[in-house]
Amino acid sequence: MIRVDNNGSSSALIQVRGVNKTYRRGGENIQVLQGLNLDVDKGDFVAFMGPSGSGKTTLLNLLGGLDVPTSGHISVDGDEITNMSSSKLTQWRARHVGFIFQMYNLIPVLTAFQNVELPLLLTKLSKAQRKQHVETALSVVGLSDRMNHYPRQLSGGQEQRVTIARAVVSDPTFLLCDEPTGDLDRKSATEIMELIEELVAKHGKTVLMVTHDPVVADRAHTTLHLEKGVLVEGGKLPQNAMAGGVA
Amino acid sequence: MKYSRLIFANLLRKKVRLILTIGSFAVALFLFAFLAVVKDAFGRGADVAGADRLVIINRTSIINTIPLSYRDKILRIPGVKAITHNNWFGGVYKDEKNFFPQFVIDPEAQRKVFPELIVPDDQWNAFLKDRQGAIVGARTAQRFGWKIGDRIPIKTTLYGGGAWEFNLDGIYHGKRPQDDETQFWFQWDYFEEKIPEGVKGQIGWYVLRLDSPDDAVRVAKAIDGEFANSPSETKTQTESAFAANWVKQFGNISFLILSIGVIVFFTLLLVTGNTMAISVRERTSELAVFKAIGYSDRAILFFVLAESLVIALIGGVLGLGLAMLAIPALGKALNGLLPALILAPAVLALGLVVAVAVGIVSGLLPGISAMRMRVVNALRRV
Numbered sequence: 001m002i003r004v005d006n007n008g009s010s011s012a013l014i015q016v017r018g019v020n021k022t023y024r025r026g027g028e029n030i031q032v033l034q035g036l037n038l039d040v041d042k043g044d045f046v047a048f049m050g051p052s053g054s055g056k057t058t059l060l061n062l063l064g065g066l067d068v069p070t071s072g073h074i075s076v077d078g079d080e081i082t083n084m085s086s087s088k089l090t091q092w093r094a095r096h097v098g099f100i101f102q103m104y105n106l107i108p109v110l111t112a113f114q115n116v117e118l119p120l121l122l123t124k125l126s127k128a129q130r131k132q133h134v135e136t137a138l139s140v141v142g143l144s145d146r147m148n149h150y151p152r153q154l155s156g157g158q159e160q161r162v163t164i165a166r167a168v169v170s171d172p173t174f175l176l177c178d179e180p181t182g183d184l185d186r187k188s189a190t191e192i193m194e195l196i197e198e199l200v201a202k203h204g205k206t207v208l209m210v211t212h213d214p215v216v217a218d219r220a221h222t223t224l225h226l227e228k229g230v231l232v233e234g235g236k237l238p239q240n241a242m243a244g245g246v247a
Numbered sequence: 248m249k250y251s252r253l254i255f256a257n258l259l260r261k262k263v264r265l266i267l268t269i270g271s272f273a274v275a276l277f278l279f280a281f282l283a284v285v286k287d288a289f290g291r292g293a294d295v296a297g298a299d300r301l302v303i304i305n306r307t308s309i310i311n312t313i314p315l316s317y318r319d320k321i322l323r324i325p326g327v328k329a330i331t332h333n334n335w336f337g338g339v340y341k342d343e344k345n346f347f348p349q350f351v352i353d354p355e356a357q358r359k360v361f362p363e364l365i366v367p368d369d370q371w372n373a374f375l376k377d378r379q380g381a382i383v384g385a386r387t388a389q390r391f392g393w394k395i396g397d398r399i400p401i402k403t404t405l406y407g408g409g410a411w412e413f414n415l416d417g418i419y420h421g422k423r424p425q426d427d428e429t430q431f432w433f434q435w436d437y438f439e440e441k442i443p444e445g446v447k448g449q450i451g452w453y454v455l456r457l458d459s460p461d462d463a464v465r466v467a468k469a470i471d472g473e474f475a476n477s478p479s480e481t482k483t484q485t486e487s488a489f490a491a492n493w494v495k496q497f498g499n500i501s502f503l504i505l506s507i508g509v510i511v512f513f514t515l516l517l518v519t520g521n522t523m524a525i526s527v528r529e530r531t532s533e534l535a536v537f538k539a540i541g542y543s544d545r546a547i548l549f550f551v552l553a554e555s556l557v558i559a560l561i562g563g564v565l566g567l568g569l570a571m572l573a574i575p576a577l578g579k580a581l582n583g584l585l586p587a588l589i590l591a592p593a594v595l596a597l598g599l600v601v602a603v604a605v606g607i608v609s610g611l612l613p614g615i616s617a618m619r620m621r622v623v624n625a626l627r628r629v
Contacts (some may be wrong), residue, residue: 028518061623064539066623066626067622068621068624086544087543087544090538090541090542090543090544091541091543093539093540093541094540094541094542095541099536099539100538101536101626104531105532105533105535105536105626107253107256107533107536108260108533109256109257109259109260110253114252114253114256118253118537118540119540119541121249121250121253122541127249136300166540192599
């Protein structure tokens with residue numbers, strides 16, 4: 001269940017409360033996010049849409065602990081991440097967040113297997129355990145037969161599947177997808193979205209996704225729109241957002 | 248180590264660049280080893296000099312002679328244990344390129360003054376009985392394939408010129424690897440017999456051995472005082488000071504070598520630092536992904552430093568290995584113009600330490616910049 005108007009307590013997996021984000025550019029303060037509230041429950045699949053510069057990626061970065069809000073609070077599964085030190089946040093990301101990028105961001109000198117293994121090198125798993133996890137993740141994305149291929153030997157869709165395997169291999173709390181189909185043709189995009197849907201439906205993953213593509217967004221349980229830093233459900237601004245921005 | 252595959256995969260992504268960077272290290276380390284060996288060879292005289300030996304030369308210059316008659320007066324000075332005298336012969340064997348140092352010696356005293364140069368007793372006794380006898384260092388004997396009993400002609404342009412014939416009666420070895428094994432000694436009596444009348448009774452320099460090294464200053468003052476205001480005033484100094492002054496004639500070798508070494512390593516630092524900086528810049532988005540998925544800043548620094556260290560170590564080992572192969576060959580090619588070129592383990596160890604230091608420093612700046620990189624900004628560059 002996704003709520004964008006809750007500013008009180010809840011038992012949601014992800015809770016965003018009064019988050020503001022301001023950048024300073026050329027001597028000018030640019031407010032990207034304005035008093036954002038959001039609750040996302042475990043197993044939800046949320047799509048964020050909005051025009052360029054509306055703050056979609058900024059929100060994703062904040063939720064993934066890659067950036068910190070100017071003010072406000074974000075907690076995930078009970079962990080308040082806005083007060084964490086940089087090193088704590090790094091450790092937190094390793095345990096809780098799986099990233100899926102538009103440009104795949106695979107390491108070109110590593111095979112698919114080695115790319116997927118990267119998050120596991122940070123754990124105390126043995127080599128045999130790591131191998132088992134990686135093989136499982138690659139089989140989930142249907143690339144068991146491409147384990148020893150380098151990214152340059154894979155199609156765009158296959159590369160994105162490897163990225164998804166890398167994101168899920170350490171069984172994170174939630175997945176963040178930034179335009180996961182943005183660089184793919186329609187057929188590959190459909191396959192990737194089917195895979196993400198499967199992760200939600202079959203494996204109970206929580207997914208937050210940024211996209212420009214309404215067809216892709218339709219796959220999500222809920223689509224939220226960001227307009228000028230304000231979050232709106234189904235494309236309509238909540239009434240009190242018109243007055244102050246905080247729902 | 249579970250990260251080694253990652254480090255080597257990153258290193259191998261630009262093979263030509265890797266080979267060139269390792270090559271820079273190898274060349275620099277080879278040069279380092281070679282310069283260190285040459286410096287060591289030039290300074291060897293001072294290093295191997297006996298602390299209990301003094302060298303007495305003519306105050307005017309070493310090419311001016313001193314009367315042999317000084318010997319007995321010097322021996323009477325308290326603290327002097329033994330004294331020998333030498334003359335420079337300046338000859339060549341068969342051809343100009345076959346140069347090596349030949350010294351006229353006092354056979355009675357030479358072994359007492361230079362006990363570290365070992366001649367077997369039977370060979371030495373044969374030498375004492377043979378007016379035309381000669382003793383040669385093992386390196387020179389090996390160089391020309393001489394063996395005991397050989398008749399050896401040495402041509403000189405000094406002392407009336409011509410070829411002098413010698414019988415090889417013995418071969419000496421140094422106790423230590425750094426001892427000079429290139430000298431050729433022959434008897435004073437034979438020399439005195441053949442030289443022109445006007446230079447008879449004149450020696451090139453004395454070398455004396457003291458009862459105690461503590462007596463050096465006192466004995467040196469006493470000797471120079473004894474012959475002050477004489478036609479051949481003396482200059483007495485410790486053997487190490489004499490050797491150091493001899494090397495100074497060629498200029499400040501140590502400074503020259505040190506300067507070249509510093510320039511080479513500074514250049515290497517710039518080259519490697521630049522290479523690592525480019526390598527890190529090319530991988531900005533990849534490093535951002537590492538950070539995004541949970542690799543710490545320290546891990547990122549470790550990856551960059553590990554890469555530059557591996558380059559430094561491989562290059563260093565290659566360069567020093569090359570030096571181990573090439574320096575002995577080079578020593579042979581120099582035909583005894585320098586004392587033995589010895590690549591000491593300490594030089595190899597220092598070379599590796601320097602390589603590692605350059606590796607760390609060159610990786611440090613790009614590593615720190617990668618460590619401080621903000622993931623959000625770096626991912627935006629994709």
